[in-house]
Amino acid sequence: MSNVPSDLKYTKSHEWVRSRADGTVEIGITDHAQHALGDLVFVDVPEAGRVVSAGEACAVVESVKAASDVYSPIAGEVTDRNPDLAAKPEVINEDPYGKGWMMRVRPANAGALASLLSSADYEALLKEEGA
Amino acid sequence: MGRRTPLFDLHRQLGARIVDFGGWDMPVQYTSQIEEHHAVRRAAGVFDVSHMCVIDLEGSQARAFLQRLLANDVAKLKTPGKALYSCMLKESGGVIDDLIVYYLDDSHYRMVVNAGARDKDLAWIRHHAADFDVEVTERDELAMLAVQGPQAREKVSDLMSVPNAKQALALDVFVGRQIDHWFVARTGYTGEEGFEIMIPAAEAVHVWQKLNNEGVVSCGLGARDTLRLEAGMNLYGNDMDESTHPLESGLAWTVAFEPVTRKFIGREVLDVLEAKGSPRKLVGLLLEDRGILRSHQKVIAPGIGAGEVTSGTYSPTLERSIAFARVPAGTGEQVQVEIRGKLLNARVVKPPFVRNGQSQWAKAAPFAHESKGL
Numbered sequence: 001m002s003n004v005p006s007d008l009k010y011t012k013s014h015e016w017v018r019s020r021a022d023g024t025v026e027i028g029i030t031d032h033a034q035h036a037l038g039d040l041v042f043v044d045v046p047e048a049g050r051v052v053s054a055g056e057a058c059a060v061v062e063s064v065k066a067a068s069d070v071y072s073p074i075a076g077e078v079t080d081r082n083p084d085l086a087a088k089p090e091v092i093n094e095d096p097y098g099k100g101w102m103m104r105v106r107p108a109n110a111g112a113l114a115s116l117l118s119s120a121d122y123e124a125l126l127k128e129e130g131a
Numbered sequence: 132m133g134r135r136t137p138l139f140d141l142h143r144q145l146g147a148r149i150v151d152f153g154g155w156d157m158p159v160q161y162t163s164q165i166e167e168h169h170a171v172r173r174a175a176g177v178f179d180v181s182h183m184c185v186i187d188l189e190g191s192q193a194r195a196f197l198q199r200l201l202a203n204d205v206a207k208l209k210t211p212g213k214a215l216y217s218c219m220l221k222e223s224g225g226v227i228d229d230l231i232v233y234y235l236d237d238s239h240y241r242m243v244v245n246a247g248a249r250d251k252d253l254a255w256i257r258h259h260a261a262d263f264d265v266e267v268t269e270r271d272e273l274a275m276l277a278v279q280g281p282q283a284r285e286k287v288s289d290l291m292s293v294p295n296a297k298q299a300l301a302l303d304v305f306v307g308r309q310i311d312h313w314f315v316a317r318t319g320y321t322g323e324e325g326f327e328i329m330i331p332a333a334e335a336v337h338v339w340q341k342l343n344n345e346g347v348v349s350c351g352l353g354a355r356d357t358l359r360l361e362a363g364m365n366l367y368g369n370d371m372d373e374s375t376h377p378l379e380s381g382l383a384w385t386v387a388f389e390p391v392t393r394k395f396i397g398r399e400v401l402d403v404l405e406a407k408g409s410p411r412k413l414v415g416l417l418l419e420d421r422g423i424l425r426s427h428q429k430v431i432a433p434g435i436g437a438g439e440v441t442s443g444t445y446s447p448t449l450e451r452s453i454a455f456a457r458v459p460a461g462t463g464e465q466v467q468v469e470i471r472g473k474l475l476n477a478r479v480v481k482p483p484f485v486r487n488g489q490s491q492w493a494k495a496a497p498f499a500h501e502s503k504g505l
Contacts, residue, residue: 038160038163038164038353039163039164039165041165041423041445042421042422042423042445042452044422044471060471062423062445063164064164064165064353064357064444064445064447065159065164065353067423067425086421
Protein backbone atom coordinates (compact mmCIF):
# COMPACT_ATOMS: atom_id res chain seq x y z
CA MET A 1 0.00 0.00 0.00
CA SER A 2 1.80 3.13 -1.13
CA ASN A 3 1.42 6.64 0.08
CA VAL A 4 -0.63 9.02 -2.15
CA PRO A 5 -0.91 12.52 -0.62
CA SER A 6 -4.27 14.10 -1.40
CA ASP A 7 -2.93 17.61 -1.99
CA LEU A 8 -0.85 16.65 -5.05
CA LYS A 9 -1.59 15.92 -8.70
CA TYR A 10 -0.28 12.87 -10.54
CA THR A 11 0.54 11.35 -13.93
CA LYS A 12 0.03 7.85 -15.34
CA SER A 13 3.81 7.51 -15.44
CA HIS A 14 4.01 7.93 -11.66
CA GLU A 15 5.21 11.51 -11.29
CA TRP A 16 3.63 13.89 -8.77
CA VAL A 17 3.13 17.66 -9.01
CA ARG A 18 2.84 20.24 -6.20
CA SER A 19 1.73 23.84 -6.82
CA ARG A 20 3.87 26.47 -5.15
CA ALA A 21 3.02 29.96 -4.00
CA ASP A 22 5.32 31.61 -6.57
CA GLY A 23 3.50 29.95 -9.47
CA THR A 24 6.11 27.29 -10.15
CA VAL A 25 5.37 23.59 -9.60
CA GLU A 26 7.52 21.02 -7.85
CA ILE A 27 7.88 17.58 -9.47
CA GLY A 28 9.07 14.18 -8.29
CA ILE A 29 8.29 10.47 -8.52
CA THR A 30 5.68 8.78 -6.36
CA ASP A 31 6.09 6.39 -3.45
CA HIS A 32 4.86 3.58 -5.69
CA ALA A 33 7.55 4.40 -8.25
CA GLN A 34 10.43 4.62 -5.76
CA HIS A 35 9.39 1.32 -4.23
CA ALA A 36 9.16 -0.40 -7.61
CA LEU A 37 12.60 0.87 -8.61
CA GLY A 38 14.39 -0.11 -5.43
CA ASP A 39 17.52 1.58 -4.10
CA LEU A 40 18.35 4.52 -6.34
CA VAL A 41 22.03 5.01 -7.05
CA PHE A 42 22.04 7.75 -9.69
CA VAL A 43 19.70 10.58 -10.64
CA ASP A 44 20.07 12.89 -13.65
CA VAL A 45 17.83 15.99 -13.58
CA PRO A 46 17.83 18.84 -16.14
CA GLU A 47 19.52 22.13 -15.31
CA ALA A 48 17.70 25.38 -14.70
CA GLY A 49 16.83 27.05 -17.96
CA ARG A 50 15.93 23.87 -19.80
CA VAL A 51 12.59 24.04 -21.59
CA VAL A 52 10.45 20.91 -21.39
CA SER A 53 7.22 19.79 -23.05
CA ALA A 54 4.45 17.80 -21.42
CA GLY A 55 5.26 14.10 -21.59
CA GLU A 56 8.89 14.66 -22.55
CA ALA A 57 11.43 12.30 -20.99
CA CYS A 58 13.57 14.87 -19.21
CA ALA A 59 15.18 13.11 -16.26
CA VAL A 60 16.54 9.67 -15.42
CA VAL A 61 16.49 7.68 -12.18
CA GLU A 62 18.73 4.63 -11.94
CA SER A 63 18.54 1.75 -9.52
CA VAL A 64 21.33 -0.81 -9.42
CA LYS A 65 19.51 -2.91 -11.97
CA ALA A 66 18.06 -0.46 -14.47
CA ALA A 67 17.59 3.12 -15.65
CA SER A 68 14.09 4.63 -15.87
CA ASP A 69 12.93 7.78 -17.60
CA VAL A 70 11.04 10.47 -15.72
CA TYR A 71 8.55 12.43 -17.85
CA SER A 72 7.71 16.08 -17.36
CA PRO A 73 4.03 16.31 -16.42
CA ILE A 74 3.72 19.80 -17.93
CA ALA A 75 5.28 22.12 -20.48
CA GLY A 76 7.45 24.90 -19.09
CA GLU A 77 10.92 25.98 -18.05
CA VAL A 78 12.98 24.37 -15.32
CA THR A 79 13.77 26.92 -12.61
CA ASP A 80 15.51 24.69 -10.05
CA ARG A 81 16.74 21.19 -9.56
CA ASN A 82 17.29 19.47 -6.20
CA PRO A 83 21.03 19.85 -5.46
CA ASP A 84 21.05 17.01 -2.88
CA LEU A 85 20.25 14.26 -5.35
CA ALA A 86 23.70 14.13 -6.96
CA ALA A 87 25.40 12.92 -3.81
CA LYS A 88 22.41 11.21 -2.21
CA PRO A 89 19.98 9.79 -4.78
CA GLU A 90 18.51 7.56 -2.06
CA VAL A 91 16.72 10.62 -0.64
CA ILE A 92 14.05 9.90 -3.25
CA ASN A 93 13.51 6.45 -1.71
CA GLU A 94 13.44 7.87 1.82
CA ASP A 95 11.19 10.87 1.23
CA PRO A 96 9.75 10.88 -2.32
CA TYR A 97 7.26 13.75 -1.75
CA GLY A 98 9.42 15.97 0.46
CA LYS A 99 13.24 16.02 0.43
CA GLY A 100 13.16 13.84 -2.72
CA TRP A 101 11.68 16.55 -4.96
CA MET A 102 13.49 16.49 -8.30
CA MET A 103 12.84 19.77 -10.12
CA ARG A 104 10.78 22.94 -10.16
CA VAL A 105 9.16 24.15 -13.37
CA ARG A 106 7.46 27.40 -14.37
CA PRO A 107 4.42 26.26 -16.39
CA ALA A 108 4.12 27.54 -19.95
CA ASN A 109 0.33 27.79 -19.63
CA ALA A 110 -2.05 28.53 -16.81
CA GLY A 111 -4.34 25.55 -16.29
CA ALA A 112 -1.60 23.08 -17.25
CA LEU A 113 -2.41 21.11 -14.10
CA ALA A 114 -6.07 20.62 -14.98
CA SER A 115 -5.42 17.57 -17.14
CA LEU A 116 -3.39 15.81 -14.44
CA LEU A 117 -4.77 13.03 -12.24
CA SER A 118 -6.20 13.74 -8.80
CA SER A 119 -5.00 11.63 -5.89
CA ALA A 120 -8.21 9.58 -6.14
CA ASP A 121 -7.62 8.99 -9.86
CA TYR A 122 -4.03 7.94 -9.19
CA GLU A 123 -5.06 5.57 -6.41
CA ALA A 124 -7.59 3.98 -8.77
CA LEU A 125 -4.85 3.61 -11.36
CA LEU A 126 -2.59 1.85 -8.86
CA LYS A 127 -5.41 -0.51 -7.91
CA GLU A 128 -5.97 -1.37 -11.57
CA GLU A 129 -2.28 -2.02 -12.05
CA GLY A 130 -2.49 -4.41 -9.14
CA ALA A 131 -0.10 -2.38 -7.06
CA MET B 132 5.86 -19.88 -14.99
CA GLY B 133 9.57 -20.56 -14.90
CA ARG B 134 11.38 -23.43 -13.22
CA ARG B 135 11.44 -23.28 -9.43
CA THR B 136 13.82 -24.44 -6.74
CA PRO B 137 12.66 -26.19 -3.53
CA LEU B 138 12.91 -22.80 -1.80
CA PHE B 139 10.50 -20.87 -4.05
CA ASP B 140 7.57 -20.81 -1.63
CA LEU B 141 9.82 -19.74 1.21
CA HIS B 142 11.25 -16.88 -0.89
CA ARG B 143 7.70 -15.66 -1.49
CA GLN B 144 6.85 -15.92 2.20
CA LEU B 145 9.97 -13.89 3.02
CA GLY B 146 8.71 -11.15 0.72
CA ALA B 147 11.20 -11.63 -2.09
CA ARG B 148 10.72 -9.90 -5.43
CA ILE B 149 10.82 -12.72 -7.99
CA VAL B 150 12.30 -12.34 -11.49
CA ASP B 151 13.07 -14.61 -14.41
CA PHE B 152 16.67 -15.75 -14.52
CA GLY B 153 17.56 -18.08 -17.38
CA GLY B 154 14.09 -19.65 -17.26
CA TRP B 155 13.98 -19.86 -13.45
CA ASP B 156 11.76 -17.83 -11.05
CA MET B 157 14.37 -16.51 -8.65
CA PRO B 158 14.52 -13.91 -5.85
CA VAL B 159 16.30 -10.73 -6.94
CA GLN B 160 16.00 -9.10 -3.52
CA TYR B 161 14.15 -9.56 -0.21
CA THR B 162 14.48 -6.12 1.38
CA SER B 163 17.10 -3.92 -0.19
CA GLN B 164 19.67 -5.12 -2.70
CA ILE B 165 22.26 -2.76 -1.26
CA GLU B 166 21.65 -3.83 2.35
CA GLU B 167 21.89 -7.49 1.31
CA HIS B 168 25.23 -6.73 -0.36
CA HIS B 169 26.56 -5.03 2.79
CA ALA B 170 25.37 -7.96 4.95
CA VAL B 171 27.63 -10.32 3.00
CA ARG B 172 30.68 -8.06 3.17
CA ARG B 173 30.19 -7.37 6.90
CA ALA B 174 28.59 -10.53 8.38
CA ALA B 175 26.84 -13.35 6.51
CA GLY B 176 24.22 -13.81 3.80
CA VAL B 177 22.57 -16.87 2.24
CA PHE B 178 21.75 -17.32 -1.45
CA ASP B 179 19.61 -19.97 -3.13
CA VAL B 180 21.77 -21.36 -5.94
CA SER B 181 19.76 -24.55 -6.44
CA HIS B 182 19.07 -23.53 -10.03
CA MET B 183 22.69 -24.36 -10.85
CA CYS B 184 23.33 -27.91 -12.01
CA VAL B 185 25.40 -30.52 -10.16
CA ILE B 186 26.77 -33.25 -12.41
CA ASP B 187 28.65 -36.33 -11.20
CA LEU B 188 31.11 -38.07 -13.51
CA GLU B 189 32.01 -41.60 -12.46
CA GLY B 190 34.05 -44.29 -14.14
CA SER B 191 37.56 -45.47 -14.86
CA GLN B 192 38.03 -42.78 -17.53
CA ALA B 193 36.47 -39.87 -15.68
CA ARG B 194 39.78 -38.03 -15.48
CA ALA B 195 40.75 -38.70 -19.09
CA PHE B 196 37.32 -37.47 -20.16
CA LEU B 197 37.62 -34.22 -18.22
CA GLN B 198 41.13 -33.66 -19.54
CA ARG B 199 39.61 -33.68 -23.01
CA LEU B 200 36.48 -31.72 -22.11
CA LEU B 201 37.88 -28.84 -20.07
CA ALA B 202 40.37 -26.06 -20.87
CA ASN B 203 41.86 -26.30 -17.36
CA ASP B 204 43.57 -29.54 -16.38
CA VAL B 205 41.97 -31.72 -13.68
CA ALA B 206 45.29 -33.55 -13.32
CA LYS B 207 46.28 -30.57 -11.16
CA LEU B 208 43.85 -31.85 -8.52
CA LYS B 209 45.84 -34.20 -6.33
CA THR B 210 44.05 -34.19 -2.97
CA PRO B 211 40.49 -35.48 -2.55
CA GLY B 212 37.96 -32.68 -2.55
CA LYS B 213 40.17 -30.13 -4.30
CA ALA B 214 38.40 -28.07 -6.97
CA LEU B 215 39.34 -25.96 -9.91
CA TYR B 216 37.63 -23.31 -12.02
CA SER B 217 37.54 -23.94 -15.75
CA CYS B 218 35.92 -23.05 -19.04
CA MET B 219 34.38 -25.62 -21.30
CA LEU B 220 35.09 -24.71 -24.94
CA LYS B 221 33.82 -25.37 -28.42
CA GLU B 222 36.25 -26.47 -31.13
CA SER B 223 36.23 -22.81 -32.21
CA GLY B 224 37.59 -21.81 -28.80
CA GLY B 225 34.30 -20.09 -27.85
CA VAL B 226 33.14 -20.54 -24.25
CA ILE B 227 30.22 -22.90 -23.71
CA ASP B 228 30.18 -22.31 -19.94
CA ASP B 229 32.39 -21.68 -16.93
CA LEU B 230 32.24 -24.12 -14.06
CA ILE B 231 33.84 -25.62 -10.98
CA VAL B 232 34.98 -29.25 -10.91
CA TYR B 233 35.85 -31.22 -7.75
CA TYR B 234 38.14 -34.24 -7.62
CA LEU B 235 36.47 -36.67 -5.23
CA ASP B 236 38.48 -39.78 -6.09
CA ASP B 237 40.21 -41.33 -9.09
CA SER B 238 36.91 -42.41 -10.61
CA HIS B 239 34.60 -39.69 -9.32
CA TYR B 240 34.50 -36.01 -10.19
CA ARG B 241 31.72 -33.50 -9.57
CA MET B 242 30.96 -30.44 -11.73
CA VAL B 243 28.75 -27.46 -10.99
CA VAL B 244 27.54 -25.57 -14.07
CA ASN B 245 25.45 -22.45 -14.64
CA ALA B 246 21.66 -22.54 -14.58
CA GLY B 247 21.19 -20.78 -17.89
CA ALA B 248 23.52 -23.19 -19.68
CA ARG B 249 22.56 -26.43 -17.96
CA ASP B 250 20.57 -28.02 -20.75
CA LYS B 251 23.15 -27.37 -23.46
CA ASP B 252 25.99 -28.30 -21.08
CA LEU B 253 24.40 -31.65 -20.26
CA ALA B 254 23.83 -32.42 -23.94
CA TRP B 255 27.43 -31.49 -24.80
CA ILE B 256 28.88 -33.47 -21.88
CA ARG B 257 26.79 -36.57 -22.61
CA HIS B 258 27.73 -36.41 -26.30
CA HIS B 259 31.46 -36.34 -25.61
CA ALA B 260 31.29 -38.79 -22.69
CA ALA B 261 30.13 -41.49 -25.10
CA ASP B 262 33.77 -42.00 -26.14
CA PHE B 263 34.93 -42.71 -22.60
CA ASP B 264 34.20 -45.17 -19.80
CA VAL B 265 32.36 -42.60 -17.70
CA GLU B 266 28.79 -42.19 -16.46
CA VAL B 267 27.16 -38.78 -16.35
CA THR B 268 24.59 -38.26 -13.58
CA GLU B 269 22.63 -35.07 -13.05
CA ARG B 270 22.15 -34.70 -9.28
CA ASP B 271 18.79 -32.98 -9.39
CA GLU B 272 17.69 -34.27 -5.99
CA LEU B 273 20.07 -31.78 -4.37
CA ALA B 274 19.46 -28.18 -3.37
CA MET B 275 22.39 -25.78 -3.09
CA LEU B 276 22.84 -22.84 -0.74
CA ALA B 277 25.73 -20.37 -0.78
CA VAL B 278 26.44 -18.89 2.64
CA GLN B 279 28.95 -16.06 2.29
CA GLY B 280 30.65 -13.49 4.49
CA PRO B 281 33.19 -13.27 7.32
CA GLN B 282 30.79 -15.08 9.69
CA ALA B 283 29.44 -17.55 7.16
CA ARG B 284 31.47 -20.64 7.90
CA GLU B 285 30.85 -20.31 11.63
CA LYS B 286 27.10 -19.94 11.08
CA VAL B 287 26.90 -23.02 8.85
CA SER B 288 28.98 -25.16 11.20
CA ASP B 289 26.71 -24.09 14.10
CA LEU B 290 23.98 -26.12 12.38
CA MET B 291 26.11 -29.25 12.32
CA SER B 292 27.02 -31.84 14.94
CA VAL B 293 30.31 -31.16 16.71
CA PRO B 294 32.39 -33.70 14.77
CA ASN B 295 30.86 -32.59 11.44
CA ALA B 296 31.44 -28.94 12.24
CA LYS B 297 35.09 -29.73 12.93
CA GLN B 298 35.44 -31.34 9.51
CA ALA B 299 33.75 -28.42 7.81
CA LEU B 300 35.90 -25.81 9.52
CA ALA B 301 39.03 -27.80 8.64
CA LEU B 302 38.35 -27.49 4.90
CA ASP B 303 40.96 -25.63 2.91
CA VAL B 304 40.01 -22.97 0.40
CA PHE B 305 38.51 -24.46 -2.77
CA VAL B 306 38.05 -27.90 -1.25
CA GLY B 307 34.76 -29.78 -0.86
CA ARG B 308 33.85 -32.79 1.23
CA GLN B 309 30.85 -35.06 1.77
CA ILE B 310 30.03 -34.70 5.45
CA ASP B 311 27.13 -37.07 6.21
CA HIS B 312 24.48 -36.07 3.71
CA TRP B 313 25.80 -32.55 3.08
CA PHE B 314 28.50 -31.78 0.51
CA VAL B 315 30.29 -28.77 1.99
CA ALA B 316 32.67 -26.73 -0.19
CA ARG B 317 34.76 -23.75 0.79
CA THR B 318 33.96 -21.87 -2.41
CA GLY B 319 31.90 -18.87 -3.42
CA TYR B 320 31.09 -16.14 -5.91
CA THR B 321 31.37 -13.08 -3.68
CA GLY B 322 35.04 -12.62 -2.82
CA GLU B 323 34.26 -13.35 0.83
CA GLU B 324 34.88 -16.46 2.92
CA GLY B 325 32.04 -18.96 3.03
CA PHE B 326 30.63 -22.33 2.09
CA GLU B 327 28.48 -23.60 -0.74
CA ILE B 328 26.53 -26.56 0.55
CA MET B 329 24.75 -29.21 -1.52
CA ILE B 330 22.02 -30.75 0.58
CA PRO B 331 19.00 -33.02 0.05
CA ALA B 332 16.22 -30.89 -1.43
CA ALA B 333 13.85 -31.85 1.39
CA GLU B 334 16.13 -30.12 3.93
CA ALA B 335 16.52 -26.84 2.09
CA VAL B 336 13.68 -24.85 3.67
CA HIS B 337 14.53 -25.95 7.18
CA VAL B 338 18.23 -25.14 6.79
CA TRP B 339 17.47 -21.69 5.34
CA GLN B 340 15.15 -20.87 8.22
CA LYS B 341 17.72 -21.99 10.78
CA LEU B 342 20.32 -19.80 9.09
CA ASN B 343 17.92 -16.83 9.24
CA ASN B 344 17.40 -17.54 12.95
CA GLU B 345 21.18 -17.42 13.39
CA GLY B 346 21.20 -13.95 11.88
CA VAL B 347 22.24 -14.91 8.35
CA VAL B 348 20.53 -12.50 5.94
CA SER B 349 18.49 -13.77 2.97
CA CYS B 350 20.16 -12.40 -0.18
CA GLY B 351 18.98 -12.35 -3.79
CA LEU B 352 20.50 -12.38 -7.24
CA GLY B 353 20.78 -8.61 -7.29
CA ALA B 354 23.29 -8.60 -4.45
CA ARG B 355 24.96 -11.66 -5.96
CA ASP B 356 25.73 -9.66 -9.09
CA THR B 357 27.17 -6.59 -7.33
CA LEU B 358 29.26 -8.81 -5.05
CA ARG B 359 30.76 -10.91 -7.85
CA LEU B 360 31.61 -7.90 -10.00
CA GLU B 361 33.32 -6.17 -7.06
CA ALA B 362 35.26 -9.42 -6.54
CA GLY B 363 36.39 -9.43 -10.16
CA MET B 364 34.48 -12.57 -11.16
CA ASN B 365 33.07 -13.16 -14.63
CA LEU B 366 29.41 -13.79 -15.39
CA TYR B 367 28.73 -16.20 -18.24
CA GLY B 368 26.47 -14.66 -20.83
CA ASN B 369 27.75 -11.16 -20.09
CA ASP B 370 31.55 -11.29 -19.88
CA MET B 371 31.95 -14.29 -22.16
CA ASP B 372 29.81 -16.52 -24.35
CA GLU B 373 30.16 -18.86 -27.29
CA SER B 374 31.37 -16.04 -29.52
CA THR B 375 34.30 -15.12 -27.26
CA HIS B 376 37.36 -17.09 -26.19
CA PRO B 377 39.04 -17.18 -22.78
CA LEU B 378 42.03 -15.01 -23.76
CA GLU B 379 39.79 -12.02 -24.49
CA SER B 380 37.64 -12.67 -21.42
CA GLY B 381 40.22 -12.30 -18.65
CA LEU B 382 40.36 -16.09 -18.36
CA ALA B 383 43.77 -16.94 -19.83
CA TRP B 384 44.78 -18.00 -16.32
CA THR B 385 42.18 -20.78 -16.41
CA VAL B 386 43.59 -22.39 -19.56
CA ALA B 387 46.26 -25.06 -18.93
CA PHE B 388 48.43 -25.04 -22.04
CA GLU B 389 50.90 -27.41 -20.33
CA PRO B 390 51.33 -30.32 -20.98
CA VAL B 391 51.30 -29.68 -24.73
CA THR B 392 50.20 -33.28 -25.27
CA ARG B 393 46.80 -32.65 -23.66
CA LYS B 394 44.40 -32.23 -26.54
CA PHE B 395 41.44 -30.49 -24.92
CA ILE B 396 38.52 -29.34 -27.11
CA GLY B 397 39.34 -25.88 -28.46
CA ARG B 398 43.10 -26.23 -27.94
CA GLU B 399 44.10 -25.80 -31.58
CA VAL B 400 42.43 -22.41 -31.91
CA LEU B 401 43.71 -21.23 -28.55
CA ASP B 402 47.31 -22.22 -29.41
CA VAL B 403 47.20 -19.95 -32.44
CA LEU B 404 45.64 -17.07 -30.49
CA GLU B 405 48.15 -17.40 -27.72
CA ALA B 406 51.03 -17.29 -30.17
CA LYS B 407 49.70 -14.28 -32.13
CA GLY B 408 48.35 -12.44 -29.12
CA SER B 409 44.64 -11.76 -28.64
CA PRO B 410 43.50 -8.52 -30.36
CA ARG B 411 41.07 -7.81 -27.52
CA LYS B 412 41.21 -8.02 -23.75
CA LEU B 413 38.80 -7.80 -20.82
CA VAL B 414 39.56 -5.00 -18.36
CA GLY B 415 38.03 -3.48 -15.25
CA LEU B 416 36.61 0.05 -15.41
CA LEU B 417 36.05 2.55 -12.63
CA LEU B 418 33.74 5.36 -13.72
CA GLU B 419 35.26 8.69 -12.71
CA ASP B 420 32.22 10.83 -13.49
CA ARG B 421 28.79 10.32 -11.91
CA GLY B 422 26.67 7.74 -13.67
CA ILE B 423 26.17 4.00 -14.02
CA LEU B 424 28.03 1.71 -16.42
CA ARG B 425 25.87 -0.91 -18.09
CA SER B 426 26.31 -3.80 -20.57
CA HIS B 427 26.71 -2.84 -24.21
CA GLN B 428 27.69 0.78 -23.61
CA LYS B 429 30.34 1.85 -26.10
CA VAL B 430 33.88 2.28 -24.77
CA ILE B 431 36.30 4.56 -26.59
CA ALA B 432 40.07 4.09 -26.23
CA PRO B 433 41.44 7.38 -27.58
CA GLY B 434 43.63 6.85 -30.64
CA ILE B 435 43.18 3.10 -30.49
CA GLY B 436 39.63 2.05 -31.14
CA ALA B 437 36.36 1.11 -29.52
CA GLY B 438 35.05 -1.62 -27.28
CA GLU B 439 32.02 -2.43 -25.18
CA VAL B 440 31.02 -2.77 -21.54
CA THR B 441 30.20 -6.43 -20.81
CA SER B 442 29.01 -6.10 -17.19
CA GLY B 443 28.32 -2.85 -15.36
CA THR B 444 26.77 -1.89 -12.08
CA TYR B 445 26.87 0.37 -9.05
CA SER B 446 29.33 -0.87 -6.42
CA PRO B 447 27.86 -0.49 -2.92
CA THR B 448 31.30 -0.92 -1.33
CA LEU B 449 33.08 1.65 -3.52
CA GLU B 450 29.99 3.87 -3.85
CA ARG B 451 30.59 4.38 -7.55
CA SER B 452 30.08 2.52 -10.79
CA ILE B 453 32.35 -0.34 -11.88
CA ALA B 454 32.38 -2.59 -14.91
CA PHE B 455 34.17 -5.11 -17.07
CA ALA B 456 34.71 -4.12 -20.69
CA ARG B 457 36.11 -5.85 -23.76
CA VAL B 458 38.50 -3.42 -25.46
CA PRO B 459 41.33 -3.42 -28.00
CA ALA B 460 44.51 -5.00 -26.62
CA GLY B 461 46.46 -1.74 -26.79
CA THR B 462 44.00 0.22 -24.62
CA GLY B 463 45.74 2.32 -21.99
CA GLU B 464 44.67 3.69 -18.62
CA GLN B 465 41.95 6.11 -19.60
CA VAL B 466 38.88 5.53 -21.71
CA GLN B 467 35.56 7.21 -22.34
CA VAL B 468 32.19 5.52 -22.12
CA GLU B 469 29.14 6.72 -24.04
CA ILE B 470 26.13 6.95 -21.72
CA ARG B 471 22.93 8.46 -23.08
CA GLY B 472 24.80 10.44 -25.69
CA LYS B 473 27.41 11.86 -23.31
CA LEU B 474 31.07 10.78 -23.07
CA LEU B 475 32.04 10.04 -19.46
CA ASN B 476 35.55 9.33 -18.21
CA ALA B 477 36.57 5.93 -16.86
CA ARG B 478 39.84 4.55 -15.55
CA VAL B 479 41.07 1.12 -16.62
CA VAL B 480 41.87 -0.94 -13.51
CA LYS B 481 42.94 -4.50 -12.83
CA PRO B 482 40.23 -6.41 -10.96
CA PRO B 483 39.30 -7.18 -8.25
CA PHE B 484 37.72 -3.93 -7.13
CA VAL B 485 37.27 -5.21 -3.57
CA ARG B 486 39.54 -7.65 -1.75
CA ASN B 487 38.95 -8.97 1.80
CA GLY B 488 36.06 -6.56 2.13
CA GLN B 489 38.29 -3.57 1.40
CA SER B 490 38.00 -1.30 -1.59
CA GLN B 491 41.09 -1.47 -3.78
CA TRP B 492 40.42 2.08 -4.97
CA ALA B 493 40.10 5.19 -2.85
CA LYS B 494 36.44 5.41 -1.93
CA ALA B 495 37.02 8.93 -0.75
CA ALA B 496 38.31 10.13 -4.11
CA PRO B 497 35.86 12.79 -5.27
CA PHE B 498 34.07 12.44 -8.55
CA ALA B 499 35.66 14.22 -11.46
CA HIS B 500 34.00 17.52 -12.38
CA GLU B 501 32.47 17.76 -8.90
CA SER B 502 32.07 21.52 -9.30
CA LYS B 503 29.80 20.98 -12.30
CA GLY B 504 27.24 19.30 -10.03
CA LEU B 505 25.00 16.86 -11.82
